[in-house]
Amino acid sequence: MKIVTKSFLRYLQRRLTLSILQIMGVTCGVAGVVGMIMSAQTALKSFKNAIEFLRGKSTHSIQRHAGPLEESFLLELAQDPSVEHFSPVIERRLRLDNGETIRILGIDPFLDRFIRPEFSNIEFLDKNETLPEAFLSFLINEREALIDHNLKKELKIKENRLLYTEKGPIHIKGSFPNPSGEPLIIMDIGHLQKLYNLDGYIDRVDLILSDEQGFISRWKEGFLIQASKERSETFSGMLKSFRLNLEALSLLALFVGVFLIYNTSMFAVVSRRRDAGILRSLGANRIEIFLAFLSEILLLGILGGAFGGLSGFFLTRFLTKLIGSSISNLYFFLRPEPIGWSIWIIIIGIAIGCGASLLGGAIPLLELIRTDPVKALSGRVGSQESSRKAIRAAIGGIFVLFLSFILFILPGSHIYVGFSGVFGFILGVSLLTGLLLILLYPILRKILSVFGGIPGKVAAGNIRQNIGRTGVAIAAFMISLSMSIGLSLMIGSFRQSLIWWMNSQICGDLYIGKIDEAEVPEEFYEELKRIEGIDGVHPYRNVQVFYQKTSINVSAVDPFVLERFARFGWLKGGDENWDEVKEGGVIISESFSRRFGVKTGDRITLEGIQGPVDFKVGAIFYDYTTEHGLVMMDRKTFIKTFGDRTLNNIGIFFDPNNPKRDELLREVKKRAEARGLTVLSGSQLHQNVLKVFEETFSVTRSMRAIAIIVAFFGIAGAILTLFIERTREFGIYRGLGFSANQVARMTLMEGLGMGFISFIFSIGVGTLLAILLIKIINLRSFNWTIFYFTSWQPYLLTGITAMIASIGAAIYPIWRVYRTYPQIQIREE
Structure with missing residues (x-):
C-alpha cells in the first residue's frame, strides 16, 4: 500500500505544472466561496452590532408616527411612573469636507449615561484640562463634539483638531469607545438642535420601562412605541431583500467553486487511468488503488483549500467594503470592520476544498477501480462509451430542468424556492452540455477546419474524442460565461428601467434640499x-x-x-x-x-x-x-x-x-x-441616483469577475490534461509530417474550439438566466418589475473574454510543443 501511494504522489512532482494548475483551480474555487460568504456575514454582523450599540440598554423608544417630536413632551414623560430612565435623541448624517457621511447623535449626557454608558468613558484630548473642565467645555461650547476611538485614529485627530464639515468646522474635544465599528460623532442635544435648526424638537426618546403595558396604555394614541427588540427586527427587516441577494451570491459562488473543484478532481482521476492499469497489472488491488487516489485528491483539497482560505481572507476585506457601501447607500450608514485573521479561515477553506474534491472525484474514482486492468491500460475512455455517458447525463439534466420548471410555476413560492429553481436550471443545462457538444460537433469541425485547416479538423476530433474531459470543462466555462451575460443583462435592464422611471417621475428642472x-x-x-x-x-x-x-x-x-x-x-x-x-x-x-x-x-x-x-x-x-x-x-x-x-x-x-x-x-x-440649501438640476439628481445604483451592483460585478477567473482554470486544466495524456500522440503527428507550428495550431484550435462552444451555449443559457433573474428572483425579492432590455455589449464582451481566456489557457501547452522533441514524445515511459 505504501509503495502504491508513493507512486501516485510522485506523479504530482513529475507533472508539477499540472499539479500547480489543479491546486490553483481548487484555490480559486475555495477563495470565491470563502470571500463571498464571509464578507456577507461580516457586513450583516456589523449592521446588527451597530443597531445593538445605538439601542444601548433601552427597553423601548417613543416617537411620532411621522415627523419630529415636541421637546415639551419630555416634561410629561419624566413624570410617568413606568419610566425608570429616558434619553432624548436627535440622529442625523453629517457630511465631511472629504465627501464622507458620518452619523451624528445628539444626546443629553446626564440622561443618556443610563442608556449608553459607553458614552461616559470619554478620553479628552487636551491633557492640560481637568476632567470637570473638559466636560464643562463640551456642554457649553456649541461647536464641540466627541468622536469614537476608531474614527479618531482614522482621521488622525490630535489635540485641538478641527473637523471640517458642510456645517462648518467642529472642534473635537475627545473620543469614546465604540465596539460596533460604525463611525459616530456625539454632540450635546441642544447644540445639535441649533446646528440643524430644530429648536424645540427631537427625533425620539429612548426609554427604560418598568411597566410596558401601563406605559403603552397611556401613550399609545398619537405616538409610535417600539420595544428595542422590535426596533432591531425592523432594521433587520429592511435588509431582508438585500440579505437574500447576498445569500444568493454566496450560494452562486459556492456552486461555481464546487463545480470547478469537481472539474479539477475529476481530471486528476480520469487522467490517471493508464497509471491505475499499470499498477493493477503489477499486482495492486482495488482498495490500494482507491486509497492511493483518495490520498492524492485529499492532498489537492488540503493544499488548494488552505491557499483558497488565505486568498478568500484577502478577498473578504475587499468585498466587505463594497457590501458596507451598498448598505450605507440604501438602508443604514455602515462601515463594517474587515474580518480579523483566524486559523479557522484556513480550516474552513480546507473543509470546502476536501469536501468538493471528494465529491468531484467520487464517481470517476469508483468507475476506475471497477475498470478492467487491460482496459485501463488504454488510458482514455472510448468515444462510444463517452457518448453513452453524455446521453445519460443529458437525461438527468432534462429531469432537473423539469423540476426547476415546477419550482418556478409554484404559486406564491418563497424566494428560496426561486433560488433553488435557478440553481436547478444551471445544473440542468450543464448536464446537457455533453450531448449538445456531440450534436454540434459537425458544425464545430467545419468551423475549425476553415480557420485551422487540417490541424483544426484534428482539434475538433480531439474535443469530441475526449468528451469526458472537455464536456465538464466546457460546462464549467459555459456556466461562468452565462453568469456574466445573465448578470450583465439583468443589471443593464434594471439600469434602463431606472432611467425610464426617473425620466417619468423625477422630471423637475431643479431640486432643492439638504x-x-x-x-x-x-x-x-x-x-x-x-x-x-x-x-x-x-x-x-x-x-x-x-x-x-x-x-x-x-x-x-x-x-x-x-x-x-x-x-x-x-x-x-x-x-x-x-x-x-x-x-x-x-x-x-x-x-x-x-x-x-x-x-x-x-x-x-x-x-x-x-x-x-x-x-x-x-x-x-x-x-x-x-x-x-x-x-x-x-x-x-x-x-x-x-x-x-x-x-x-x-x-x-x-x-x-x-x-x-x-x-x-x-x-x-x-x-x-x-x-x-443644496441645489441640483434634474440631470445632476439623475446622475447621483445612477452613481448609487452602480455602487450597489459592485458586489455582483465582482462575483461575475470571480466566476470568469474560476472558469479560466477549468479550461486551462482541461487543455493541459489533454496535452499530457496525448504527448505520445503529438509525437506521432510530428513523425507523420506535422510541423511544430501545425501541432501548436492544433492545440490552439482545441482551446479556441472549447471557448467558442462554451460561448455559443452561454448565449442562450445566459439570456434565459437573465430572464429568470428579472422575472422571478427580482420580483420575489424586491416586489418590483424590471423591464427586460436587450443589449449587444454583454454578448460582445463575454465573447472576447471567452476567446482571450481560451488562448491564455493554451499558451503553456503550445510552449511545451515547441520545447519537446518527437522522439521523446513517442517513447513509452
Whole structure:
C-alpha cells in the first residue's frame, strides 16, 4: 500500500505544472466561496452590532408616527411612573469636507449615561484640562463634539483638531469607545438642535420601562412605541431583500467553486487511468488503488483549500467594503470592520476544498477501480462509451430542468424556492452540455477546419474524442460565461428601467434640499410659490411609518403639480386617479401592492396623530425608491393625518416654452444657496441616483469577475490534461509530417474550439438566466418589475473574454510543443 501511494504522489512532482494548475483551480474555487460568504456575514454582523450599540440598554423608544417630536413632551414623560430612565435623541448624517457621511447623535449626557454608558468613558484630548473642565467645555461650547476611538485614529485627530464639515468646522474635544465599528460623532442635544435648526424638537426618546403595558396604555394614541427588540427586527427587516441577494451570491459562488473543484478532481482521476492499469497489472488491488487516489485528491483539497482560505481572507476585506457601501447607500450608514485573521479561515477553506474534491472525484474514482486492468491500460475512455455517458447525463439534466420548471410555476413560492429553481436550471443545462457538444460537433469541425485547416479538423476530433474531459470543462466555462451575460443583462435592464422611471417621475428642472437630512424651511417653500413665472413648485416629504407592524414609506406630494408635469408609469389606474388623491385618497407603489396583497379599490389603515385613519387606494404605480412599499398622498392629507409640516426637498418645474425659465432658474438657485440649501438640476439628481445604483451592483460585478477567473482554470486544466495524456500522440503527428507550428495550431484550435462552444451555449443559457433573474428572483425579492432590455455589449464582451481566456489557457501547452522533441514524445515511459 505504501509503495502504491508513493507512486501516485510522485506523479504530482513529475507533472508539477499540472499539479500547480489543479491546486490553483481548487484555490480559486475555495477563495470565491470563502470571500463571498464571509464578507456577507461580516457586513450583516456589523449592521446588527451597530443597531445593538445605538439601542444601548433601552427597553423601548417613543416617537411620532411621522415627523419630529415636541421637546415639551419630555416634561410629561419624566413624570410617568413606568419610566425608570429616558434619553432624548436627535440622529442625523453629517457630511465631511472629504465627501464622507458620518452619523451624528445628539444626546443629553446626564440622561443618556443610563442608556449608553459607553458614552461616559470619554478620553479628552487636551491633557492640560481637568476632567470637570473638559466636560464643562463640551456642554457649553456649541461647536464641540466627541468622536469614537476608531474614527479618531482614522482621521488622525490630535489635540485641538478641527473637523471640517458642510456645517462648518467642529472642534473635537475627545473620543469614546465604540465596539460596533460604525463611525459616530456625539454632540450635546441642544447644540445639535441649533446646528440643524430644530429648536424645540427631537427625533425620539429612548426609554427604560418598568411597566410596558401601563406605559403603552397611556401613550399609545398619537405616538409610535417600539420595544428595542422590535426596533432591531425592523432594521433587520429592511435588509431582508438585500440579505437574500447576498445569500444568493454566496450560494452562486459556492456552486461555481464546487463545480470547478469537481472539474479539477475529476481530471486528476480520469487522467490517471493508464497509471491505475499499470499498477493493477503489477499486482495492486482495488482498495490500494482507491486509497492511493483518495490520498492524492485529499492532498489537492488540503493544499488548494488552505491557499483558497488565505486568498478568500484577502478577498473578504475587499468585498466587505463594497457590501458596507451598498448598505450605507440604501438602508443604514455602515462601515463594517474587515474580518480579523483566524486559523479557522484556513480550516474552513480546507473543509470546502476536501469536501468538493471528494465529491468531484467520487464517481470517476469508483468507475476506475471497477475498470478492467487491460482496459485501463488504454488510458482514455472510448468515444462510444463517452457518448453513452453524455446521453445519460443529458437525461438527468432534462429531469432537473423539469423540476426547476415546477419550482418556478409554484404559486406564491418563497424566494428560496426561486433560488433553488435557478440553481436547478444551471445544473440542468450543464448536464446537457455533453450531448449538445456531440450534436454540434459537425458544425464545430467545419468551423475549425476553415480557420485551422487540417490541424483544426484534428482539434475538433480531439474535443469530441475526449468528451469526458472537455464536456465538464466546457460546462464549467459555459456556466461562468452565462453568469456574466445573465448578470450583465439583468443589471443593464434594471439600469434602463431606472432611467425610464426617473425620466417619468423625477422630471423637475431643479431640486432643492439638504444632503445632511436637515429639513427645508416651509417659509422658503411659500416664498418660492410667490415668485411669478414659476410654473410648478412641488413640496416633498418622505417618512417611514408602520403598516401591519412592517416599515413602509409615506410621501406627501402636490397632486396638482405632479398631474401637470410628471408622467407616472401605472401598473393599475392612470392620471385620472390624481383626482382621488386630491380628495384624500392615496396611490401605492407596486412593491407595496405585492408585499401586502393590496389592490385598487381596497382600503388601508395608517396610524395618525389622532389614531387610525382609513384611505382608499386609487391606483398602483411603478416605483424603485424602496422595496418596502410606498404610499403617496396629498400634502394637505398628510399634514392632517400626521401633523408634520416639514419638507425634505422642493422641486421646481417649468414649461419648456417659458421665456423666463433661465432667468428664474438662476434666481431660485441664488435664493436657495443663500439659505445654505443644496441645489441640483434634474440631470445632476439623475446622475447621483445612477452613481448609487452602480455602487450597489459592485458586489455582483465582482462575483461575475470571480466566476470568469474560476472558469479560466477549468479550461486551462482541461487543455493541459489533454496535452499530457496525448504527448505520445503529438509525437506521432510530428513523425507523420506535422510541423511544430501545425501541432501548436492544433492545440490552439482545441482551446479556441472549447471557448467558442462554451460561448455559443452561454448565449442562450445566459439570456434565459437573465430572464429568470428579472422575472422571478427580482420580483420575489424586491416586489418590483424590471423591464427586460436587450443589449449587444454583454454578448460582445463575454465573447472576447471567452476567446482571450481560451488562448491564455493554451499558451503553456503550445510552449511545451515547441520545447519537446518527437522522439521523446513517442517513447513509452
